[in-house]
Amino acid sequence: MSSQPEAAPAKLDAAVFKIAGVVVLGAIMSILDITVVSVALPTFQVEFNATYAEVAWTMTGYTLALATVIPLTGWAADRFGTKRLYMTALVLFTLGSVLCATADSIGQLIGYRVLQGLGGGMLMPLGMTIMTRAAGPERIGRLMAVLGVPMLLGPIGGPILGGWLIDVASWEWIFLINLPLGIAALVYAQFVLPKDNPEPSESFDFIGMLMLSPGLALFLFGVSSLPEEGTISATRVWLPMLVGGLLVIGFVLYSFKPAHPLLDLRLLRNRNLTVASITLAVFTVAFMGAGLLFPSYFLQVRGESTLDAGLLMAPQGIGAMVTMPIAGMLADKVPVGRTVPFALLFIAAGFFTFTQVGTDTSYVLLCGSLFVMGLGMGGTMMPIMTSALRTLTNHDVARGSTLLNILQQIAGSVGTAVMSVILTSALNDSPTVPGVTNPQNGEPMTEAGLAIAAQQNPAIAQGAPPGLLEQGLQFAADSFASTFMVGFVLVLLTLIPAFFLPRKKEESHLLDDQGTKAAPVVLH
Numbered sequence: 001m002s003s004q005p006e007a008a009p010a011k012l013d014a015a016v017f018k019i020a021g022v023v024v025l026g027a028i029m030s031i032l033d034i035t036v037v038s039v040a041l042p043t044f045q046v047e048f049n050a051t052y053a054e055v056a057w058t059m060t061g062y063t064l065a066l067a068t069v070i071p072l073t074g075w076a077a078d079r080f081g082t083k084r085l086y087m088t089a090l091v092l093f094t095l096g097s098v099l100c101a102t103a104d105s106i107g108q109l110i111g112y113r114v115l116q117g118l119g120g121g122m123l124m125p126l127g128m129t130i131m132t133r134a135a136g137p138e139r140i141g142r143l144m145a146v147l148g149v150p151m152l153l154g155p156i157g158g159p160i161l162g163g164w165l166i167d168v169a170s171w172e173w174i175f176l177i178n179l180p181l182g183i184a185a186l187v188y189a190q191f192v193l194p195k196d197n198p199e200p201s202e203s204f205d206f207i208g209m210l211m212l213s214p215g216l217a218l219f220l221f222g223v224s225s226l227p228e229e230g231t232i233s234a235t236r237v238w239l240p241m242l243v244g245g246l247l248v249i250g251f252v253l254y255s256f257k258p259a260h261p262l263l264d265l266r267l268l269r270n271r272n273l274t275v276a277s278i279t280l281a282v283f284t285v286a287f288m289g290a291g292l293l294f295p296s297y298f299l300q301v302r303g304e305s306t307l308d309a310g311l312l313m314a315p316q317g318i319g320a321m322v323t324m325p326i327a328g329m330l331a332d333k334v335p336v337g338r339t340v341p342f343a344l345l346f347i348a349a350g351f352f353t354f355t356q357v358g359t360d361t362s363y364v365l366l367c368g369s370l371f372v373m374g375l376g377m378g379g380t381m382m383p384i385m386t387s388a389l390r391t392l393t394n395h396d397v398a399r400g401s402t403l404l405n406i407l408q409q410i411a412g413s414v415g416t417a418v419m420s421v422i423l424t425s426a427l428n429d430s431p432t433v434p435g436v437t438n439p440q441n442g443e444p445m446t447e448a449g450l451a452i453a454a455q456q457n458p459a460i461a462q463g464a465p466p467g468l469l470e471q472g473l474q475f476a477a478d479s480f481a482s483t484f485m486v487g488f489v490l491v492l493l494t495l496i497p498a499f500f501l502p503r504k505k506e507e508s509h510l511l512d513d514q515g516t517k518a519a520p521v522v523l524h
Contacts, residue, residue: 035158065117081196092119094182160310208262215247276388289415290487303455319374337501346376426479447472
């Protein structure tokens with residue numbers, strides 16, 4: 001075979017870039033929405049006269065909806081076609097966004113967020129499926145690098161966008177901004193995405209759905225309740241985690257019986273997919289867990305505004321944008337087992353600086369460390385996904401991407417909850433201030449808690465003994481540093497499964513359903 005046919009697919013043509021544009025637009029809407037809402041929680045408390053525990057359900061409800069709908073995506077994509085289902089997901093997400101902006105109670109807002117999550121949960125796995133099929137065997141790495149942009153930049157751009165919209169307009173606009181984006185994405189998808197070729201022959205795994213979707217939702221509900229309760233022994237934490245875990249285990253045991261299970265765990269017989277899935281899960285726990293605490297450090301310890309905290313995170317995004325296109329090209333030519341470990345070392349090097357943070361750590365040093373971390377992140381997540389999906393058949397791509405997205409959702413929720421509990425526990429070890437109570441729960445306020453509150457409202461600290469606030473801030477900084485140390489260790493642990501990623505040249509192929517190499521999809 002001459003080298004000419006092999007070289008041709010490596011070129012990304014305009015038609016494929018158009019498809020990538022649709023998918024990235026949908027992914028940006030879905031992922032940005034998570035972090036944009038996170039910075040609006042204090043505003044929701046004021047607007048709806050609600051407690052933090054109540055407004056936090058605007059995040060938790062969205063996450064649970066994602067977990068419920070993601071397992072259905074693989075079957076639905078085969079049954080109804082990816083284009084039709086993707087446009088339906090866009091409609092649900094956009095409609096949910098508009099309804100969120102009309103909410104006049106916290107209960108309504110939570111309900112509309114659930115509707116939003118039902119659409120958002122399908123956008124990412126469907127987007128991965130559409131792009132993998134469109135790219136052809138030799139171009140998956142480059143296309144996945146494009147999809148990685150919103151996945152890595154969402155946690156960075158969200159706080160900037162959310163803080164700016166709330167400052168210059170109102171909280172409703174963090175949802176209304178999705179209306180023009182959603183309409184543009186729908187029109188774009190109608191004209192650019194290829195016609196559907198659904199395969200309606202497969203039966204729906206109703207028994208599997210009754211176990212997996214509620215199992216994931218219950219498990220993640222328990223995990224999400226962990227930061228609020230502060231201990232895994234709380235009934236609200238361990239009971240749903242136990243019931244949900246048992247349902248998921250039941251599904252795992254059952255899933256090998258039907259010919260077409262809701263989530264095809266037989267795909268894990270593929271060594272590349274299994275190793276990539278484990279690596280991705282450990283990495284996501286560290287990245288989504290400790291990574292989301294970086295803005296909190298700037299807000300709570302350094303007293304920065306929401307907008308400034310988001311801007312301080314920008315170097316991480318810049319670093320990712322530098323390496324992501326390079327990593328995409330390398331993933332199509334070099335085994336990912338030779339590149340990902342080096343990218344993880346960059347992340348670890350950047351992470352280490354945050355294990356030493358104090359109350360006056362140089363912003364130049366911190367921003368430089370975030371840039372180095374971004375360089376590593378750009379070469380980590382999407383190459384791992386490329387390795388996972390490359391050896392699947394065209395028919396299995398939808399189910400493989402669904403499996404990866406479920407793992408990411410679980411790992412991200414577990415990482416966020418665990419890191420939040422570690423940080424909260426460390427902060428609560430701070431000595432209490434005599435005669436001062438927390439206005440939200442009436443409990444005695446700690447020195448660290450008082451110092452953090454005073455960063456946003458200096459009037460709170462009037463009359464505090466000299467040196468108390470400085471002492472409390474130092475304790476808070478130490479608490480963040482110890483939490484970041486856990487994230488740093490998790491990044492190092494990711495090197496263990498990463499060592500088993502393919503280190504020899506893989507045969508880059510999307511197989512058709514008969515097991516022969518499929519030609520890249522040519523779109524006009």
